Amino acid sequence: MTTPDYDVAIIGYGPVGAALANLLGMSGLKVAILEREPSLYHMPRAVSLDGEGMRLFQTIGLAETLLPKLNTSRNIRHVNTEGKLLVLISRGGIGPDGWNHAYRFFQPELEGVLREGAARFSNVDVKLRSDVFALDEHDDHVQVRYEYLGKGELNALTASYVVGCDGARSTVRRFMAAALQDLRSHERWIVLDMILDSPPAGVPEAADGSGQIVDAIQYCDPARPTTFIPMPGKRHRWEFMMMPGDDPVKIVQPDSIYNLLKPWQIEPAKSQIERAVVYTFHSSLATKWRRGRLLLAGDSAHQMPPFLGQGMGSGLRDTINLAWKLRDVVQGRAPDTLLDSYETERMEHVRAYIQLAVELGGVIQATDPEKARKRDAELLVNPTMIKPLAPRLGPGLHGFAAAPAGTRAEQPKLANGERMDDRAGYRFAVLAAPDFAAALPPATRTTLNNLDAAVIAADGEASAYLASLNTRAVVVRPDRHILGVASTAGELDLILAKVPLLATSTAAPRPVANF
Numbered sequence: 001m002t003t004p005d006y007d008v009a010i011i012g013y014g015p016v017g018a019a020l021a022n023l024l025g026m027s028g029l030k031v032a033i034l035e036r037e038p039s040l041y042h043m044p045r046a047v048s049l050d051g052e053g054m055r056l057f058q059t060i061g062l063a064e065t066l067l068p069k070l071n072t073s074r075n076i077r078h079v080n081t082e083g084k085l086l087v088l089i090s091r092g093g094i095g096p097d098g099w100n101h102a103y104r105f106f107q108p109e110l111e112g113v114l115r116e117g118a119a120r121f122s123n124v125d126v127k128l129r130s131d132v133f134a135l136d137e138h139d140d141h142v143q144v145r146y147e148y149l150g151k152g153e154l155n156a157l158t159a160s161y162v163v164g165c166d167g168a169r170s171t172v173r174r175f176m177a178a179a180l181q182d183l184r185s186h187e188r189w190i191v192l193d194m195i196l197d198s199p200p201a202g203v204p205e206a207a208d209g210s211g212q213i214v215d216a217i218q219y220c221d222p223a224r225p226t227t228f229i230p231m232p233g234k235r236h237r238w239e240f241m242m243m244p245g246d247d248p249v250k251i252v253q254p255d256s257i258y259n260l261l262k263p264w265q266i267e268p269a270k271s272q273i274e275r276a277v278v279y280t281f282h283s284s285l286a287t288k289w290r291r292g293r294l295l296l297a298g299d300s301a302h303q304m305p306p307f308l309g310q311g312m313g314s315g316l317r318d319t320i321n322l323a324w325k326l327r328d329v330v331q332g333r334a335p336d337t338l339l340d341s342y343e344t345e346r347m348e349h350v351r352a353y354i355q356l357a358v359e360l361g362g363v364i365q366a367t368d369p370e371k372a373r374k375r376d377a378e379l380l381v382n383p384t385m386i387k388p389l390a391p392r393l394g395p396g397l398h399g400f401a402a403a404p405a406g407t408r409a410e411q412p413k414l415a416n417g418e419r420m421d422d423r424a425g426y427r428f429a430v431l432a433a434p435d436f437a438a439a440l441p442p443a444t445r446t447t448l449n450n451l452d453a454a455v456i457a458a459d460g461e462a463s464a465y466l467a468s469l470n471t472r473a474v475v476v477r478p479d480r481h482i483l484g485v486a487s488t489a490g491e492l493d494l495i496l497a498k499v500p501l502l503a504t505s506t507a508a509p510r511p512v513a514n515f
């Protein structure tokens with residue numbers, strides 16, 4: 001029997017690998033991260049983070065560090081060639097997660113925060129310039145073989161589990177023999193990041209009352225569908241769909257770029273092209289997310305066009321679902337089968353986002369003038385309003401229970417102003433009416449102890465939240481989804497029994513991260 005060098009090896013140190021490293025690091029697991037590149041990717045791809053993503057940063061103690069680097073996002077307005085509204089994605093204000101519905105960021109800064117966060121944990125080893133080329137699975141461990149590119153040396157390490165956060169062309173996915181289900185949207189777009197001395201002209205519809213540009217605009221122009229997104233500071237993102245006849249090399253040259261930017265009156269002398277590149281926006285889903293000791297998270301498991309700004313966000317959701325399961329299995333609290341629920345819960349959840357992004361892409365990317373005219377005629381009469389999606393987890397721990405089981409729990413504040421997740425930590429929590437919490441029978445308390453669950457007496461906003469669920473207690477999972485609601489201690493016992501626990505658990509109490 002081999003004692004592996006690490007509990008978990010994470011392949012890939014993009015935003016998803018870095019988030020997972022923080023969650024596992026704060027849980028006390030011994031983690032290796034192997035990343036091919038010498039430093040973080042200095043150019044942005046993702047620009048938008050939702051309240052659920054902020055909740056993850058809160059969980060890992062990094063929300064306050066990230067916050068000053070963000071700006072808040074309001075709407076995404078989809079307009080026709082005359083500037084008339086076709087579709088509105090409304091994302092202003094504080095949402096049910098206790099954070100703004102949406103924020104915008106500069107990806108290298110967000111990844112920098114995650115990497116500095118991972119550096120807090122001495123149990124997390126980062127191995128840069130380490131290109132993983134082979135995985136050998138054994139009964140009780142995986143051998144990870146990699147080339148240290150700094151010296152061209154071939155090295156190996158062992159881990160109990162390997163998570164492939166290695167992006168769209170995942171090596172781990174290949175070793176799992178997991179196919180990609182093609183969800184049939186693969187369009188080429190020019191992604192342009194500009195630094196401007198002053199905000200662009202020609203976007204009055206994106207401004208708030210004070211004239212500040214706060215909305216993103218999706219120009220549904222059949223001649224060239226285009227996206228405009230204001231980012232923090234002087235940064236601005238444009239995305240232009242590639243049209244027949246475009247030369248992918250010439251189109252990203254400065255002359256062509258300023259030509260594309262003419263409607264916004266951007267002067268070369270007062271602006272800087274930070275990056276212009278052609279990307280293909282894919283949509284696909286891996287058919288398998290776990291095989292034995294190998295798992296996938298992030299773009300290695302799913303890709304979607306960026307029209308909802310949810311690619312990275314979905315990867316973050318993977319990590320918060322997976323990390324506590326890995327923790328409980330590695331620490332001997334739960335059986336290895338708990339990991340099966342990761343794939344079933346997350347796969348259907350992300351599918352809902354991919355489908356909506358592809359559907360929206362169909363509206364945005366209509367380049368046939370006749371089809372665009374029909375689309376406008378339908379949507380101008382009745383513009384579509386899209387609220388933030390909140391799908392249920394796929395079948396998993398909640399089994400066949402009706403909603404709200406499987407849906408995301410809100411994050412109310414308690415009477416002392418504390419946010420619910422801060423009280424719970426990264427573990428199960430039972431939010432209950434104070435008299436219900438005080439009268440829990442001893443057997444239920446024992447189960448809660450075995451689960452290491454927090455019991456939170458609902459007061460302040462939390463009391464109103466319980467009332468809105470029409471229940472006495474709600475069991476919230478570490479990933480902030482509802483396991484079930486209970487009106488009696490008996491019902492609570494039945495819900496808690498859905499979490500597989502090892503009767504002979506020898507797990508030490510979890511380290512409580514105190515950020």
Ligand SMILES: Cc1cc2nc3c(=O)[nH]c(=O)nc-3n(C[C@H](O)[C@H](O)[C@H](O)COP(=O)(O)OP(=O)(O)OC[C@H]3O[C@@H](n4cnc5c(N)ncnc54)[C@H](O)[C@@H]3O)c2cc1C
Nearest residue numbers: 012014016036046047048132166167298299309311312313
């Ligand atoms: C134009 C554009 C706009 C977008 N906008 C948004 C948005 O607004 N919001 C949003 O949520 N998402 C958005 N996305 C999607 C988002 O960028 C991705 O989903 C996200 O970056 C994926 O993160 P990841 O960590 O899974 O993968 P990646 O960021 O691709 O990281 C994978 C890492 O693995 C490393 N690696 C790969 N193979 C190996 C190996 N064999 N050995 C060692 N290391 C390896 C790579 O070097 C890389 O660092 C956008 C994407 C694009 C292209």
